[in-house]
Amino acid sequence: MSELLLEATGVRKAFGPTEALSGASLQVRAGEIVALMGPSGAGKSTLLHCLAGIVRPDAGTVRYLGADLATISDRARSALRRTEFGFVFQFGQLVPELTCLENVALPLRLNGDRGRAAVQRARAVLAELDLSGVAGKRPGEVSGGQGQRVAVARALVTAPRVVFADEPTGALDSLNGEQVMRLLTTVARERDTAVVLVTHEARVAAYSDREVVVRDGRTRQLEVTR
Amino acid sequence: MIRRWVADLLLGVRLAIGGGGARTALVRLTLITVGVGLGVAVLLTATSLPQMLTARGERSAERTPLAGAVPGVDAVHVVGRGDEFRGRGIQGFLVQPTGPHPPAVPGVDRLPGPGEAVLSPALLDLLRSPEGELLRPRFPQRVVGTIGDDGLTGPNELYFYLGSDTVVRQPQAVAVSEFGRLTQRRALEPIELLLVVLGATTCLVPVFVFVVTSTRLAAASRDRRLAALRLVGADRGQVRRIAAGEALLASLAGLAAGAGLFLLVRALVPRITVSAFRGGIFAADVVPDWRLGLPALLALPLLACATAVFALRGVVIEPLGVVRRATRLRRKLWWRLVPLVAGGALLAGKPGTEDTRDPLVVGGVVLVLVAVPLVLPWLVERVAGVLGGGSPAWLLAVRRLQLDSATAARLVSGIAVVLAGSIALQGVYARAESDRPVDRDVRVLATAFATALADVPAFATALHALPGLGGIPVQTRAILYDAAGRKVSAVVGTCAELEVADCRDGDVYATGTAAAGDYRPAPGDRLWFYDARQTDPSAPPQWTVPAGYHVTGGAGEAPALLVTTAALRTATSVGLSSTARIPAAGPDLVEQVRNAAGWNGVVSSLGTERDGTYALITRVLSVGSFVVLLLAAAGLLIAAAEQLRERRRSLAALRAGGVGRGVLARSLLWQLAIPVAVAVVVAVLAGLGLDWLLLTLVVHRPMVVDVATTVLLTLTAAAAVPAVTAVTLPALWRTSSLEHLREE
Numbered sequence: 001m002s003e004l005l006l007e008a009t010g011v012r013k014a015f016g017p018t019e020a021l022s023g024a025s026l027q028v029r030a031g032e033i034v035a036l037m038g039p040s041g042a043g044k045s046t047l048l049h050c051l052a053g054i055v056r057p058d059a060g061t062v063r064y065l066g067a068d069l070a071t072i073s074d075r076a077r078s079a080l081r082r083t084e085f086g087f088v089f090q091f092g093q094l095v096p097e098l099t100c101l102e103n104v105a106l107p108l109r110l111n112g113d114r115g116r117a118a119v120q121r122a123r124a125v126l127a128e129l130d131l132s133g134v135a136g137k138r139p140g141e142v143s144g145g146q147g148q149r150v151a152v153a154r155a156l157v158t159a160p161r162v163v164f165a166d167e168p169t170g171a172l173d174s175l176n177g178e179q180v181m182r183l184l185t186t187v188a189r190e191r192d193t194a195v196v197l198v199t200h201e202a203r204v205a206a207y208s209d210r211e212v213v214v215r216d217g218r219t220r221q222l223e224v225t226r
Numbered sequence: 227m228i229r230r231w232v233a234d235l236l237l238g239v240r241l242a243i244g245g246g247g248a249r250t251a252l253v254r255l256t257l258i259t260v261g262v263g264l265g266v267a268v269l270l271t272a273t274s275l276p277q278m279l280t281a282r283g284e285r286s287a288e289r290t291p292l293a294g295a296v297p298g299v300d301a302v303h304v305v306g307r308g309d310e311f312r313g314r315g316i317q318g319f320l321v322q323p324t325g326p327h328p329p330a331v332p333g334v335d336r337l338p339g340p341g342e343a344v345l346s347p348a349l350l351d352l353l354r355s356p357e358g359e360l361l362r363p364r365f366p367q368r369v370v371g372t373i374g375d376d377g378l379t380g381p382n383e384l385y386f387y388l389g390s391d392t393v394v395r396q397p398q399a400v401a402v403s404e405f406g407r408l409t410q411r412r413a414l415e416p417i418e419l420l421l422v423v424l425g426a427t428t429c430l431v432p433v434f435v436f437v438v439t440s441t442r443l444a445a446a447s448r449d450r451r452l453a454a455l456r457l458v459g460a461d462r463g464q465v466r467r468i469a470a471g472e473a474l475l476a477s478l479a480g481l482a483a484g485a486g487l488f489l490l491v492r493a494l495v496p497r498i499t500v501s502a503f504r505g506g507i508f509a510a511d512v513v514p515d516w517r518l519g520l521p522a523l524l525a526l527p528l529l530a531c532a533t534a535v536f537a538l539r540g541v542v543i544e545p546l547g548v549v550r551r552a553t554r555l556r557r558k559l560w561w562r563l564v565p566l567v568a569g570g571a572l573l574a575g576k577p578g579t580e581d582t583r584d585p586l587v588v589g590g591v592v593l594v595l596v597a598v599p600l601v602l603p604w605l606v607e608r609v610a611g612v613l614g615g616g617s618p619a620w621l622l623a624v625r626r627l628q629l630d631s632a633t634a635a636r637l638v639s640g641i642a643v644v645l646a647g648s649i650a651l652q653g654v655y656a657r658a659e660s661d662r663p664v665d666r667d668v669r670v671l672a673t674a675f676a677t678a679l680a681d682v683p684a685f686a687t688a689l690h691a692l693p694g695l696g697g698i699p700v701q702t703r704a705i706l707y708d709a710a711g712r713k714v715s716a717v718v719g720t721c722a723e724l725e726v727a728d729c730r731d732g733d734v735y736a737t738g739t740a741a742a743g744d745y746r747p748a749p750g751d752r753l754w755f756y757d758a759r760q761t762d763p764s765a766p767p768q769w770t771v772p773a774g775y776h777v778t779g780g781a782g783e784a785p786a787l788l789v790t791t792a793a794l795r796t797a798t799s800v801g802l803s804s805t806a807r808i809p810a811a812g813p814d815l816v817e818q819v820r821n822a823a824g825w826n827g828v829v830s831s832l833g834t835e836r837d838g839t840y841a842l843i844t845r846v847l848s849v850g851s852f853v854v855l856l857l858a859a860a861g862l863l864i865a866a867a868e869q870l871r872e873r874r875r876s877l878a879a880l881r882a883g884g885v886g887r888g889v890l891a892r893s894l895l896w897q898l899a900i901p902v903a904v905a906v907v908v909a910v911l912a913g914l915g916l917d918w919l920l921l922t923l924v925v926h927r928p929m930v931v932d933v934a935t936t937v938l939l940t941l942t943a944a945a946a947v948p949a950v951t952a953v954t955l956p957a958l959w960r961t962s963s964l965e966h967l968r969e970e
Contacts, residue, residue: 054457075461082459095241095454102240107458109237112230154458 003030005162005194011050011060012217013043020046022217023060030161031192033185035199035208043217044198045166051196052085052164053077064162082111086155086163086193088184090170093151094139100150101126101135107158125157126150129183145176152184162194169204181207234464238471241451257864258476259483262526264857265433266484269526271491273519274512281511282379288332288406289377291319296403300325302337303393304402307825311361311384311817315505316349318386320825322393329404331387333377336370338389343367346378346385348506360817364824375508381496383505388825395677395799396826398756427595428647432640432854435599436861437480437526438533439636448472449538466535473534477527488514557607562600569593573919594916598646599639602908606635606901613900619889622880623896634901637865640858642905642912645943648855649913649936650920656930657921670808672819674827676702677801679794682718685804688822692815695808702804706753706769706787712745716787718802724788726778732792733774738785746785749775755801769797859946866898866950867957874961881962890962895951902947906940 006028013021020043028034028051036044049055050062053069062069064084069077086107087093094103101122108118126135131149134142142150148168155163165184169177185207188195197208205211213220242255291304303322310316321337328337338344343365345353350372352358353365367388378385393399452465460468492512572590610627627634674685686700702718721729729735740746747753752767772793794800808819820829870877877890914931921929 075463078456078459078461078464080459081457085459087457089457093454093457095451098240106237106455109233110455110458110460110464112233115233 002032002192004028005030005065006051006196007061007063008047008051009061009063011047011057011062013046013050013055013057019217021050021057024050024214024217024219025060026051026212026219028162028194028196030194031189032210033188033195033197033208035197035205035211036214037200037202037205037211038214039200042214044200044214047214047219048164048166048196048198052087052162053080082107083158084161086158086160088148088151088155088163088165088168090167094147094154096139099136099138100131100142103139103150104154104157107154111158122153122157125153129153129156129187143176145172145179148172148176148180149183152180152187156187156191156193159191160193162196163188164196166198167200168197169199169201174203177204231467234467235471235474238468238473239475241468242472242475255472255476255479257868258473258530259479260864261436261439261861262477262480262530263483263487264860265437265526266481266523267487267491268433268854268857269522270484270488270514270519271512273514273516273522276515276518277513278507278511281508281513282505285332285376286379290406291400291402292404292406293400294403295401296329298327299329299403300327301401301403302328303396303399305393305396305399309364309820309825309829311352311358311820312813314384316384316386318388320388320390320393320396322390322399324401329402331377331405333374334371334387338367338370338387340389340391341367342370342389344371344373344387345369346373346383348382349384349386352384360814360821363821375510378505380505380507380511385505390825392677396675427592428644428651428854431595431599431643431647432858432861434526434529435636435640435643436857437529439640439861439865452538466538469534469538470531473530474527477530480530481523481527557604559601559604562597562604565593565600566597569595569597570915570919574923591916591920594912594919595643595647595650598643598908598912599636602639602642602901602905603632603635605908606638606904607631609904610634610900617892618885619892620896622889622893623900626893626897627900631901633865633869634897637862638898638901638905640861641855641902641943641946642909644855644858645906645909645939646912646916648939649910650916652932652935652939653914653917653930654920656932656935657927670816670819670829671805672808672823672827672829673803673805674823675801675803676826677799679791679797679800679802682791682802682804685822685827686806689806689819692818692822694815695806695819698806698808700804700806702802704755704789704800704802706747706755708745708747708751708753709767714745714747714785714787716789718789718791718794720791724790726788729790730774731790732772732795733776733790734772734793735788736775736777736785737788740785744785747771747787749773755797755799766798768799768801769794772796855943859950862898862946863950863953866894866954870894870954870957870961877958877962887959887962890958891951891955894954894958895947898947898950902944906944909943910936910940 004027006026008024008026011021011024012019022043024043024047026034026047036047038044046055050057053062053064053072056070064080069080072080081087094100095106098106101119104125105115105118105122108121109115113121123132123135126132129149129152131146131153134146134150139147139150148171151168155165163184168184169180172180181204184195187193195208197204199205243252291302291306295301301324303324305320306317307320308315308317323337323339331337334344336344345365349365350369353362365386365388373385373387375381448469452460452469455468456465492509495507495509495512569590569592572586572593575586606627610624610631613624613627616624672689676682676685682702689698689700690696701723704716704718705713706716707713717724721731724735726735736746738746749771750773751771753769753771754765755768774793778788806819808815816829820827823829880890881887913936917931918929921927
């Protein structure tokens, strides 16, 4: 069995009077693609945010490689996002002022890599994902599907151990959505990168190894072996 | 560590120059650049004022004649003359060299001989132009040279050296062997210094307010961008440094733009200051005082960066987006009042001193004006808080202000400071103006001096030949001194003019009563005209009181002589002044009167420029206040436009919901009008309060409120509301377009 990367236990999170998570638990192992399924408002995104250390749970624990994310500093969690995690969201994650190449190089630059090295690495990733043609364009100048593929490239450029993808195809048509999912899962499997995928679409979830249903803030493991 | 920080700052720079598709970043960069640039230009210009005054003063001092003898130098007899033409001052000297080695005069290659003139280029141009037709009779001499820049206070100064062979006979003539040395520039009067301090503070505070406002523009989109960076791993410190990097680039660009604008202003200064400043300003004199300018310039980028970082305190930028702190703390008043109270205390605590150079007085003025933009946000918040609903436009405006009154308060604080400073300035100006003695019953007072009895009738004849002045009385007077230096005044004229009963031409009549210490000449007394012996102690007496001497009435009056013209025929030379009081005269007639008086006369009329420094200060400050008011209005405009851009989706949603454009326009108007109204009240109170503190407590003079000017200034500031609303309307129509509903 592969290495246990993430482990959420009894996670609770409320926003005001509304309880989004009420005791969710989940384990994610290296190289595994896990789909979080469920209706709107079930708490899927909140669980993903807790797993990524973006949102701090009110109760319960989230451990990454055994370390409780709630006990580490904001700076350490930021460092985790730069080095260990990658993100692909539905919208808005690309910086409109930067070119696609610069957007992909951004996590490396934030991590302290020198500009030229970061750009070379970003260019290599774009080439690997067949996106060299959009390197010099800004997010506003490329199609939605290309933009999401650039976001995938950016999520993978630091060779993260986990990629968090929140409705990555939510704003795309089915053809572009499939391209993005195929790209994300193929590269993740090649690199032994775990993917935590939030979706409410069965055809997107079909790319995962395992589906976890989130309903009323709780997780129900549906071990679907593919 | 340093490498990381530099990298973060550079990333901020990179984000700021997004270019191409990143319109938001470019707009923001441009706005901050414009803000800082305008601020820098105003700062550089303001800090040039001391050098401008110093350079003018120094050149003026360098050409001041000094009495005395210098070995190897042939003295020049000089008489200073001041005149006007169409309200422009004309100054210069009548000169009479006594040998081939006269003293050097700045800007003059060769002093003119009799019948020659050396003129400033501006005076020469004026004389050659059609506009100078009425001035030409005053300069019949042959022009043998022009005065160089070294000898002028400004490029448009009307200045002259006229050669004459009668200077030595003039009562005020001085034998001069050098120019300029030992002359000290006069210090600013306390009230002039007050004007400078008030004006400079009035100009600079809004500049800083403008920079702060610019830095906060488009903050929402900036915050969203920073949130995207947080998602990919930027920590809070990095986000702050990246924000500072953005502001730093804009500040540096603003510094460059401001320097460019300043150089442009500097190049145009000689042209644009013809009428605004007496004599104009040489571009070379507009040099910033780096002791003042450098700290202020360094403060601008620092202020911009600090504001960018400080503005982040109200938001939590998290990877998922931006969260504005839900519970906005109510503003506290106490610390905002500290500068006001401290400034008032500094001014109130200085009774008995009239020294406005006192740093405490200067500090007090600055603190009171700085308090205006601090108190305003608190007051706008309170006023907005108590306003209720009304029409839809009013309701939208009030609710918007209640949600965020800080932006509105910031926007109007620049206008408030300019208004407060201008009102205070106007008060000090009105006081100074009231202190100047003006005989308001006389439009023109013309006096001509004569050193020969035969020359006396010329002035009256020339004057009476002018239209409407045929019967104007001309009185000729003299001051006579005896050997002991005692003096008595005398009126000279025909028997008809003297109105003495049983008058006999050739006699002298003594009037008044001689009290102890008064001098009443007796027949046979040998006298001098003016105090001729002051310039030449060996000068022989000029006139002996004749035997035909009569004491007449006039009990209770000071002793004086009524001298018939024939009685002066025995005088070797005379020093007489003929004066005419002209109650009304048009501009052309005034110039003709000046021509009649010639260079041996003095003509003063209402509106005379009595003190160049005072006029210069008030004009510089008036222009400065106007520029800063424009700056404040420009800040209001770009901030209003930017706010519309930020709210385009919600405005489009309102339009989609059936809200008419008229309602949105009126809402915009109220949104500007409410804070401006509060600002105007604060500014008027602060301005008048400052006036009272300065005039009543510091310089101990009664306060003068120029109601008309105060109302005019207030209306000018208030006019910014409809003006900005009107200019913003096209942007409102664009941003409220339903197209924006489709934007992500």
